[in-house]
Amino acid sequence: MKILVCISNVPDTTTKITFTDNNTQFNTNGVQFILNPYDEIALARAIELTDGGKGSVTVINVGEVNTEATIRKALAIGATDAVRINAKPHDAWYVAYQIAQYVKANPFDLILTGRESIDYNGSKVAGMLGELLDIPSVSIIKKLDTEANQATVEREIEGGKEVLTIPFPFVAGTAEGVAEPKIPNMRGIMSARTKPLTVVEPAEVKTFSEIISYETPAPRGQVNLVSADEPAKLVELLHTQARVI
Amino acid sequence: MSVLIYAENAGGKFKKSTFEAVSYAKAIADQNNISLIAISIGDVANDELAALGKYGAEKVLNVANDKLKNFVNQAYASVIAEAAKANGANIVVLSNSFSGRGLAPRLGVKLEAGVADGAVALPEQNGNKFTVKKTAFSGKAFAIVELTSANKVIALTPNSYKIVESGVVAKVEDFTVEAKASDFTEMIKDIVRSTEKVSLPDAEIVVSAGRGLKGPENWGMIEELADLLGAATACSKPVSDAGWRPHSEHVGQTGIAVSPNLYIAIGISGAIQHLAGVSSSKVIVVINKDAEAPFFKVADYGIVGDAFEVLPKLIAAVKEYKASA
Ligand SMILES: Cc1cc2nc3c(=O)[nH]c(=O)nc-3n(C[C@H](O)[C@H](O)[C@H](O)COP(=O)(O)OP(=O)(O)OC[C@H]3O[C@@H](n4cnc5c(N)ncnc54)[C@H](O)[C@@H]3O)c2cc1C
Ligand SMILES: Nc1ncnc2c1ncn2[C@@H]1O[C@H](COP(=O)(O)O)[C@@H](O)[C@H]1O
Numbered sequence: 419m420k421i422l423v424c425i426s427n428v429p430d431t432t433t434k435i436t437f438t439d440n441n442t443q444f445n446t447n448g449v450q451f452i453l454n455p456y457d458e459i460a461l462a463r464a465i466e467l468t469d470g471g472k473g474s475v476t477v478i479n480v481g482e483v484n485t486e487a488t489i490r491k492a493l494a495i496g497a498t499d500a501v502r503i504n505a506k507p508h509d510a511w512y513v514a515y516q517i518a519q520y521v522k523a524n525p526f527d528l529i530l531t532g533r534e535s536i537d538y539n540g541s542k543v544a545g546m547l548g549e550l551l552d553i554p555s556v557s558i559i560k561k562l563d564t565e566a567n568q569a570t571v572e573r574e575i576e577g578g579k580e581v582l583t584i585p586f587p588f589v590a591g592t593a594e595g596v597a598e599p600k601i602p603n604m605r606g607i608m609s610a611r612t613k614p615l616t617v618v619e620p621a622e623v624k625t626f627s628e629i630i631s632y633e634t635p636a637p638r639g640q641v642n643l644v645s646a647d648e649p650a651k652l653v654e655l656l657h658t659q660a661r662v663i
Numbered sequence: 664m665s666v667l668i669y670a671e672n673a674g675g676k677f678k679k680s681t682f683e684a685v686s687y688a689k690a691i692a693d694q695n696n697i698s699l700i701a702i703s704i705g706d707v708a709n710d711e712l713a714a715l716g717k718y719g720a721e722k723v724l725n726v727a728n729d730k731l732k733n734f735v736n737q738a739y740a741s742v743i744a745e746a747a748k749a750n751g752a753n754i755v756v757l758s759n760s761f762s763g764r765g766l767a768p769r770l771g772v773k774l775e776a777g778v779a780d781g782a783v784a785l786p787e788q789n790g791n792k793f794t795v796k797k798t799a800f801s802g803k804a805f806a807i808v809e810l811t812s813a814n815k816v817i818a819l820t821p822n823s824y825k826i827v828e829s830g831v832v833a834k835v836e837d838f839t840v841e842a843k844a845s846d847f848t849e850m851i852k853d854i855v856r857s858t859e860k861v862s863l864p865d866a867e868i869v870v871s872a873g874r875g876l877k878g879p880e881n882w883g884m885i886e887e888l889a890d891l892l893g894a895a896t897a898c899s900k901p902v903s904d905a906g907w908r909p910h911s912e913h914v915g916q917t918g919i920a921v922s923p924n925l926y927i928a929i930g931i932s933g934a935i936q937h938l939a940g941v942s943s944s945k946v947i948v949v950i951n952k953d954a955e956a957p958f959f960k961v962a963d964y965g966i967v968g969d970a971f972e973v974l975p976k977l978i979a980a981v982k983e984y985k986a987s988a
Contacts, residue, residue, distance in 0.1 A: 431916050431936045431939075435803040456917070514772075536916055537799065540768075541764040542778060545766070545767065546768040548769060557761070558761055560911070574761050577673075580853070580855075581855070582850065584850075585849075594910040626775065626810065627808050628811055629808055630809050632807070633796070635805070638963060641960070641965045644964060644966050649980045650984075653984045662867075663868070663984075
């Protein structure tokens, strides 16, 4: 089985998000970039499913040369090879379009993404890829098991779950529950240096959206502390002042 | 031109988030002086369909095809795109629900439309410029996105737009589409719903607890408080990692992002990754025995105290409040 895992390079989860140039640019100064946590889950499951010579795992990233550290990390964790499409990822549509172009020329049985990137949080790449390739897509899955020609997945729904069987090929966005992230070991780190990383130039594509600026949430006022002996006071405030109960 | 809203149902009933999305779509239709059309797919009774008029839908397209009874991502996206084309809809609105997140990107590609996912406010329109505010960086910020395409898809974050009644009388019509066989390769084996519980992403009140609760055996208090308030339960990441609670309850940057009216955090320290997913809650209450816990810095109300002492008193106080209300 040939699996493709789409990986994005995102600010570390501890990053305090700030902007520059009149709130039009994300301030990357001093920011550490990591492999998107949901993509780590996708990668871990892909490695489990192909373990013991049952296939290969290719990772793909749309990014400029500075994402290579993250790509090497994915190789160290256990991906077989990597592809970088050499472009700034303008938006989810741009990313999905570039990956779809690659997949049309290099087919895979299964394409995994994370449920969302923790920077732009679109949950869009999986669905757009599915549509561009005219194959099924499931945006958020909690479980993934494969058989010869199909997979069984659990999809998250409000207040429950749905169990689906889907024939290959399809695209799925992975969430917690699918696998535990893997930590690279020394051998992985050594071998990552020599694993193939192919750089592909992007295709031309129209754009449909543009980020104009950013805002940070309005700060909250001072906390109103209620004595631990008087929770009834809290209930009253929530009713009469905050009006939320 | 028109606005098309996909009215998602759960087991034949429209959800609150659907009414929010219809109200939101109605406001966009009014901004542009165009009509609002709703589309419903699946098994929904006529009076339920007509009720969408209350929130501003002038016409409701009812797609009652046996093959489309349950959500099939590809097929639903095809039907909605067909309906948009047949009705000259240039703006498609849906709820950013689990299903909505599957549909919006496919619709974006089908309609060559820019997609604003996770919208939190009405679009601003200035001449040709159409911008939408959406969450970004897992709730740590917002992005203002311009949709530059002629067609536009907007997925509205639940609990971010108030339901508005406009009292239109909706015309319900059947809408039939030829379903493509290739849209139906995915097969549903089973649907498991825990019906008695409030679903977390839609909940108006969320009662959430962390490692301060010590162990899964102490969640009885959390559930009791949640039941009393009609709230959903949630937890911090280490709690679901330890298996005390299911992953579907984990909120935060790498879990579910919620924006309820009231978020009550008990025994949670308030790490940056946790705050990311909950900071857009309208009111935050923090109960923690450590007065220095970072969560108090973003709280509206707080109690510094031991959860094991405070919770029983709080539960009693809520019971009393409910009895008197
Ligand atoms: C990549 C990454 C992603 C992450 N994503 C998330 C995420 O999405 N969501 C998330 O929640 N975390 C996330 N985390 C973890 C996060 O950094 C914190 O470790 C976590 O939120 C802490 O959980 P907690 O507050 O329950 O536990 P702790 O930090 O251990 O805090 C427990 C709190 O309970 C209080 N307490 C103890 N006993 C009592 C008592 N008897 N009564 C009242 N209060 C008491 C303590 O004072 C303390 O403040 C992530 C971490 C990483 C590295
Ligand atoms: N620049 C990128 N290169 C490759 N894959 C990406 C990129 N950005 C996002 N993805 C994939 O798409 C998923 C969803 O991203 P998003 O639609 O931005 O929330 C991520 O978890 C990744 O798997």
